[in-house]
Amino acid sequence: MSTSPNQPLLGRRILLGISGGIAAYKTPDLVRRLKDYGADVRCVLTQGGQAFITPLTLQAVSGNPVHHDLLDPAAEAAMGHIELAKWAELVFIAPASANTLAQLAHGHASDLLSTLCLATAAPVAVAPAMNQQMWAHAAVQANCDLLRQRGVNVVTPASGAQACGDVGAGRMPEPLELREVICSLLLPQNRELAGKHIVVTAGPTREAIDPVRYLSNHSSGKMGFALAAAAQAMGAQVTLIAGPVNLATPTGVTRVDVVSAEQMHTAAMQAVDNADVFIGCAAVADYRPEQVADSKIKKSNDGMQITLVRNPDILADVAARTKAPFTIGFAAETNNVAHYAQDKLARKKLNMIAANDVSDSSIGFNSDDNAMILFWRDMNNTVQQQALARASKSTIAQQILQQAAKLLSNNQ
Known part of the structure; x- marks a missing residue:
């Protein structure tokens, strides 16, 4: 089946199951995002799901009738649930309630969705969403473990504030993140990085002024997290060194949380001891306050002076190692x-650099899309470049890593 860079899921048949939970409000957006990628989406609602989202809404965004009744006489005249089970290339349940997880784990066929999961030969994936205490319950975790043993992909819930007022793990990931999970399940996986250890830095750093205030920047960490997820999907062992961001850890990735540039430098130097590739995607603060106040600085004068000192240069220090990994830098610029980017490539002795124009808000900090120009030196020491047209950060991450894999292969 042919695809295009802008519609990688063109014609792929996705059966989206929606069970009861407040996270069901995100599903129309998920359907729309999947349609943007060219997917054919059909929706199945449980009785609980219908309490949170209507069939009419899902029909409007999917362009297909919505199914919710196991014993619908019109549909079952043609064995509708069996035909629907055969139609699907992937059954993806989001949100998957605790009740739905229990039904699947124990082989129930009490409604249309659970019956479809038994009747389909397609892979099944679930995105659990529930109260943090329910998610932590031993019965729920046992059901998830049983589903994993049977080959069901269980998407790790995100952490954060919940509709009930609690804070913790149990939130359904955002639609764009779920779309990338679906892409990883349906699209052929490139394993060119199998056996490689890749270290990625992501997000901003925070440089303390006092116990309350800090210096930082607008980096969301999305590009670095997309690179970590793409590298893992390509077979690599991935260590993700993350500044303070509110993003879920990609499946299968080892995460190290840091706050300051000095902490990130220490973590990076330790991680690259056995790394094949280092990707410095983090927006590391160039400077930090020379002195950090022990208590909150009170407002007393019209002005305040803070002396800044230079932070360690993580990229340059990694590239300067005796046995340096293949080192990729990023240049977030507003002009020229x-x-x-080419100056940074030469000055820091990098193997490759990815440059983008952050003055364009549609591809800058906090956006979901990006556009890049890659620069590297060929065997004759001539600078080469490749433009990556605007696409999702996940797509851009895959393209960056594909080029890196080619250069790694040439250097071996």
Whole structure:
């Protein structure tokens, strides 16, 4: 089946199951995001799901009738549930309630969705969403373990504030994140990085002024997390060194949380001891306050002076190692992007650099899309470049890693 860079799921048949939970409000957006990628989406609602989202809404965004009744006489005249089970290339349940997880784990066929999961030969994946205490319950975890043993992909819930007022794990990931999970399940996986250890830094750093205030920047960490997820999907062992961001850890990735540039430097130097590739995607603060106040600085004068000192240069220090990994840098610029990127490539002795124009808000900090220009030196020491057109950060991450894999292969 042919695809295009802008519609990688063109024509793929996804059966989206929606069970009871407040996270069901996200499903129309998920359907729309999947349609943007070219997918054919059909929705199945449980009785609980219908309490949170209507069939009419899902029909409007999917363009297909919505199914919810196991014993619908019109549909069952043609064995509708069996035909639907055969139609699907992937059954993806989001949100998957605790009750739905129990039904699947114990082979129940008490409603249309659970029956479809027994009747389909397609892979099944679930995105659990529930109260943090319910998610932590031993019975729920046992059901998830049983589903994993049977080959069901269980998407790790995100952590954060919940509709009930609690804070903790149990939130359904956002639609864009779920779309990338679906892509990883349906699209052929490139294993060019199998056996490689890749270290990625992501997000901003925070440089303390006092116990309350800090210096930082607008980096969301999305690009670095997309690179970590893409590298893991390509077969690599991935260590993700993350500054303070509110993003879920990609499946299968080892995460190290840090706050300051010095902490990130220490973590990076330790991680690259046995790394094949280092990707410095983090927006590391160039400077930090020379002195950090022990208590909150009170407002007393019209002005305040803070003396800044230079932070360690993580990228340059990694590239300067005796047995340096293949080192990839990032250049987030607001003008003269190509000039500054090539200067950084040479000055820091990098193997490759990815440059983008963060003055464009549609591809800058906090956006879901990006556009890049890659620069590297060929065997004749001539600078080469490749433009990556605007696409999702996950797509851009895959393209960056594909080029890195080619260069790694040439260097072996």
